[in-house]
Amino acid sequence: MEVINTILGMQHICNELRLQNKKIAVVPTMGYLHQGHISLIEKATEVADIVITTLFVNPTQFAPNEDFNRYPRDLNSDFYLAKEAKSTYLFIPDTLEMYPKGFATTIIINNVTEKFEGVFRPSHFQGVATVVAKLFNITKPDFAIFGQKDYQQTLLITKLIKDLNFEINLIIAPTLRESDGLAMSSRNTYLSIEERQKAGIIFRAIEEAKGIIAKGEVKRQIINSYIHKCLRSIKEIRIDYAAISLASTLEEPDIFFAGDKAVILIACYLGKTRLIDNSLITFPNLLNDSNFIEGI
Amino acid sequence: MEVINTILGMQHICNELRLQNKKIAVVPTMGYLHQGHISLIEKATEVADIVITTLFVNPTQFAPNEDFNRYPRDLNSDFYLAKEAKSTYLFIPDTLEMYPKGFATTIIINNVTEKFEGVFRPSHFQGVATVVAKLFNITKPDFAIFGQKDYQQTLLITKLIKDLNFEINLIIAPTLRESDGLAMSSRNTYLSIEERQKAGIIFRAIEEAKGIIAKGEVKRQIINSYIHKCLRSIKEIRIDYAAISLASTLEEPDIFFAGDKAVILIACYLGKTRLIDNSLITFPNLLNDSNFIEGI
Numbered sequence: 001m002e003v004i005n006t007i008l009g010m011q012h013i014c015n016e017l018r019l020q021n022k023k024i025a026v027v028p029t030m031g032y033l034h035q036g037h038i039s040l041i042e043k044a045t046e047v048a049d050i051v052i053t054t055l056f057v058n059p060t061q062f063a064p065n066e067d068f069n070r071y072p073r074d075l076n077s078d079f080y081l082a083k084e085a086k087s088t089y090l091f092i093p094d095t096l097e098m099y100p101k102g103f104a105t106t107i108i109i110n111n112v113t114e115k116f117e118g119v120f121r122p123s124h125f126q127g128v129a130t131v132v133a134k135l136f137n138i139t140k141p142d143f144a145i146f147g148q149k150d151y152q153q154t155l156l157i158t159k160l161i162k163d164l165n166f167e168i169n170l171i172i173a174p175t176l177r178e179s180d181g182l183a184m185s186s187r188n189t190y191l192s193i194e195e196r197q198k199a200g201i202i203f204r205a206i207e208e209a210k211g212i213i214a215k216g217e218v219k220r221q222i223i224n225s226y227i228h229k230c231l232r233s234i235k236e237i238r239i240d241y242a243a244i245s246l247a248s249t250l251e252e253p254d255i256f257f258a259g260d261k262a263v264i265l266i267a268c269y270l271g272k273t274r275l276i277d278n279s280l281i282t283f284p285n286l287l288n289d290s291n292f293i294e295g296i
Numbered sequence: 297m298e299v300i301n302t303i304l305g306m307q308h309i310c311n312e313l314r315l316q317n318k319k320i321a322v323v324p325t326m327g328y329l330h331q332g333h334i335s336l337i338e339k340a341t342e343v344a345d346i347v348i349t350t351l352f353v354n355p356t357q358f359a360p361n362e363d364f365n366r367y368p369r370d371l372n373s374d375f376y377l378a379k380e381a382k383s384t385y386l387f388i389p390d391t392l393e394m395y396p397k398g399f400a401t402t403i404i405i406n407n408v409t410e411k412f413e414g415v416f417r418p419s420h421f422q423g424v425a426t427v428v429a430k431l432f433n434i435t436k437p438d439f440a441i442f443g444q445k446d447y448q449q450t451l452l453i454t455k456l457i458k459d460l461n462f463e464i465n466l467i468i469a470p471t472l473r474e475s476d477g478l479a480m481s482s483r484n485t486y487l488s489i490e491e492r493q494k495a496g497i498i499f500r501a502i503e504e505a506k507g508i509i510a511k512g513e514v515k516r517q518i519i520n521s522y523i524h525k526c527l528r529s530i531k532e533i534r535i536d537y538a539a540i541s542l543a544s545t546l547e548e549p550d551i552f553f554a555g556d557k558a559v560i561l562i563a564c565y566l567g568k569t570r571l572i573d574n575s576l577i578t579f580p581n582l583l584n585d586s587n588f589i590e591g592i
Contacts (some may be wrong), residue, residue: 015463018314018315021315100458104459105405107401110401111400112400130460133429134459137461163401164426164429165303165307167311
């Protein structure tokens with residue numbers, strides 16, 4: 001695995017690779033790699049000849065009050081893990097390489113970024129869109145691999161690719177979880193031992209909401225209340241949002257219908273650590289359920 | 297010359313061409329081609345193997361009160377002229393091809409877009425930046441040719457390419473002029489015969505301002521007043537702006553120094569037609585002028 005630090009160097013390599021008709025996959029990360037990232041890199045090796053893992057803690061997607069400065073970093077471990085996962089290149093530009101003096105460009109994507117995360121992190125998604133467009137132009141990938149854990153981000157990247165006509169196949173890889181269901185995240189390292197023990201509640205709240213949907217609940221407000229109630233069983237939890245919406249548009253109908261593809265989205269603080277998670281669910285057609293028919 | 301109407305079709309062709317290591321130049325236009333556009337296409341044929349002229353009247357760079365609906369169109373003439381100038385492809389997408397339902401992306405470039413045109417056409421440049429990024433991703437060019445006539449646009453494209461790491465060589469081609477100095481523009485067709493006879497004043501105002509600078513004038517406000525006075529010699533002229541500024545940043549110092557590269561920028565209405573023009577000038581070093589030394 002080769003480490004590349006300059007944009008021109010990375011672009012030169014990618015141009016050569018594309019002339020050789022090699023298929024390139026990019027895995028954009030902020031480093032501090034964990035098993036979730038590794039699964040993205042492994043997915044990339046399955047679909048492409050060349051895997052470029054990018055490692056850049058992007059300042060423009062953090063608000064001033066957020067954790068940019070204390071975001072965890074461990075270059076040695078990242079190098080070892082990316083190499084083990086068979087990444088071909090590790091692209092590690094510094095901030096000035098990505099944002100030289102006079103940088104003045106912002107990509108704004110409306111609609112899918114406006115709710116949920118967009119409310120609590122108003123400048124986050126424009127930072128993401130802009131840096132990802134840069135990474136796309138630097139690595140010229142055929143495939144881009146993102147994790148489902150940042151669900152709204154996957155909607156954003158889908159729109160970015162479509163609206164700006166990037167010729168990139170987006171692959172969204174499933175969220176990897178700890179044994180208690182906690183979604184893997186570099187930020188989990190912020191949790192104290194006590195907080196870590198309680199953090200499984202987020203996944204349990206999602207699972208329990210899915211349980212009442214499987215049993216026939218279709219009213220959005222009842223589902224949302226149920227998720228909130230589950231989360232509040234841990235008194236250290238502060239909820240930013242916990243809600244179900246339509247998966248592709250994030251619209252929030254009062255009632256869901258059979259076949260509706262929905263997403264349960266949660267962002268909450270556990271102590272000082274902000275955690276997010278989500279899960280997709282398709283509303284069942286209970287009229288076709290044999291138990292129901294038997295009951296008539 | 298082949299006409300392409302779909303994005304996928306154009307991208308497919310460009311991918312094949314790049315695999316063959318052909319150099320591609322794109323010439324983005326809004327059609328109604330005139331000799332100025334032809335000179336851009338001819339420039340493109342000099343630097344690249346393949347020339348793609350794009351023809352798209354981009355609605356997002358027009359404000360609601362502007363001339364999108366009456367912007368002149370003549371596809372037959374455009375086809376003939378682009379073919380004569382040896383464009384390899386003519387890319388003519390329709391509006392829905394470029395902006396399908398749900399389109400939600402905007403590229404904003406600060407600084408160079410905020411003054412002059414940016415004041416009078418506040419949403420113009422974000423429309424330009426967004427459509428040009430799309431055209432870049434559709435045509436994957438090695439070269440992009442733009443005319444100097446849209447001077448602020450050339451600064452915007454320079455930033456777009458740099459900030460988003462497009463690997464494109466921008467070529468800015470000189471403004472072509474009618475015999476009286478009027479900058480060629482598709483919008484000149486809006487002028488009545490009387491207006492057309494008076495329109496040369498814009499170029500004359502620029503030339504006369506350059507004259508007083510050559511003689512030693514360095515004060516911005518005096519230069520600006522001089523340009524305004526020249527323009528106001530035609531009573532049908534309404535000035536949006538007429539000003540000198542530093543060419544690369546559009547900063548407006550009170551006094552210019554020898555060696556400063558400046559640009560004179562004019563936008564004005566002649567009747568109902570809005571015309572723009574500009575010219576670059578480097579402030580002379582009069583201390584080295586032999587007449588001045590003799591005079592000591």
